Amino acid sequence: MADASTQLQVFLGVRRELVSYASTITGDRAQAEDIVQEAWIRFTPAAAVEQPVAYLYRIVRNLALDLKRSRSREQAHQASAPAWLHPGHTADPADSCQHSMLLDRLSDTLQAMPEASRLALEMHRFGGCTLAQIAQRLGVSLSTAHRLLRDALARLAQEVDEPDADGASHEA
Structure with a gap:
C-alpha cells in the first residue's frame, strides 16, 4: 500500500502542471483534464518506475498527441464526406413557403411553354445535352435550338424576377 500512496502523492504533486502541459498540446483545458485522468x-498499475514524474509526462504527452491525431483524422474525414452528409441548417418557414411558391410558379411557367422550348431547356439543363444534340433531336437548326433555349431561360428568369401582386420580389 505504501507504493500506491507514493504514486498518488507523486501524481497529486504534479497534477496541475500535467493539466497545463496537456492543455498546451491539445488547446482544450477540459480535454487536458480528461487526458490527465487517463494518465x-x-x-x-505501473510497477517500480525509476522516474515517475517523467513517466507521467510521457503518458500525458502520448495521450495528448493521440487525441490531436484522432481529431485531425476526424476533421479530414468530415471534410471529405459528401455535402449531403453534413448537417444542414433549418430554413425559416416563411422562406421555405416563398421558395415553394416560386417553384410552383416556375413549374407552371415550364408547363405553359411551347413544347420545343420546354424540351430544349430540359435536355440542356437536366439532360446535359449540347445545342447540337438538341438541334438534332428536335429536328431544327443549331441557331433555332439556341433561340429556343434562350427564350425558355428568359421566361424562367422573368418569372423569378417578376414581383408578386403585393409588390414583393420572388427571389430564391
Whole structure:
C-alpha cells in the first residue's frame, strides 16, 4: 500500500502542471483534464518506475498527441464526406413557403411553354445535352435550338424576377 500512496502523492504533486502541459498540446483545458485522468489510470498499475514524474509526462504527452491525431483524422474525414452528409441548417418557414411558391410558379411557367422550348431547356439543363444534340433531336437548326433555349431561360428568369401582386420580389 505504501507504493500506491507514493504514486498518488507523486501524481497529486504534479497534477496541475500535467493539466497545463496537456492543455498546451491539445488547446482544450477540459480535454487536458480528461487526458490527465487517463494518465493516472495508466500510471497506477505501473510497477517500480525509476522516474515517475517523467513517466507521467510521457503518458500525458502520448495521450495528448493521440487525441490531436484522432481529431485531425476526424476533421479530414468530415471534410471529405459528401455535402449531403453534413448537417444542414433549418430554413425559416416563411422562406421555405416563398421558395415553394416560386417553384410552383416556375413549374407552371415550364408547363405553359411551347413544347420545343420546354424540351430544349430540359435536355440542356437536366439532360446535359449540347445545342447540337438538341438541334438534332428536335429536328431544327443549331441557331433555332439556341433561340429556343434562350427564350425558355428568359421566361424562367422573368418569372423569378417578376414581383408578386403585393409588390414583393420572388427571389430564391
